[in-house]
Amino acid sequence: MKHAAMTDDAIEKILDKEDKALDAGELAERIPERPDLSTVYRALKRLEMSGRVNSVTFFRAKKHYYSGKKNGHFLVCQDCHEIITFTRCPSSVLEKELKEAFSYMILSHKLLFRGLCPTCARARAKRERQKT
Template sequence: MQAGFSVDELKKRLQNSKYKLTHQRQDVLEVFLDRSGEHLSAEEVHRILRDKDYDIGLATVYRTLELMCSPEMGILQKMEFGEKKARYELKKFEPNAHQHHHLICKKCDKVIEFSEDMLEELEEKIAKECNFKIIDHQVIFYGYCQECQ
């Protein structure tokens, strides 16, 4: 489902920015490439790297994730999932590609993706009534998944 970033594509992309694909950044990136479509917290990324015997601190993981979300890098997308729990996922490769919508289970924290959009009409209305040029939107639905209902 996730149209792909590869390490090579990212290296190419980073050559044009002031950032380098350092070893640590590449390690963090590979966690996401190995788990495409997943939504990971900084703690989870940290734990996965520690399980692979990488010596990396949580603060470094956090800084790396934030940097990868910056407009300059634009590799990851950050979502605030309530109670200060941020999750990160790989962005789609195409610039300005619409990112899918998310359904979050309040009980088990499961994240379900929903890719149908149907918000074009609302965007048009907002653009007209507020004279606001919309470039993207994010929608999160909170509730209970099938198992938790």
């Protein structure tokens, strides 16, 4: 049990400092004790349930994790799967509206925009031109 708490703390610390969302494999590599993946997954489940860590799913079923203290702001490319984390938050107006409309105390939010990065958008346009 003591060991489990250590893994939890290590993961939380890494994610609080990190700007990008990381998957379980990337997290395992960054923990000095090098826990196995199942230990990391168990820790992430505990951390997520208690709100210390947030998760987001970009593609298929793979989860990425980020700090429970932060809001999630992501821009992802559908074709090359590049993930950009942005910090400028556009949601304060919306939050105020939701607060008033539903009498909710908003604690956090997650914004995920899907699209095409400039390289992939160019490649797509080129393919379209070649088709015709």
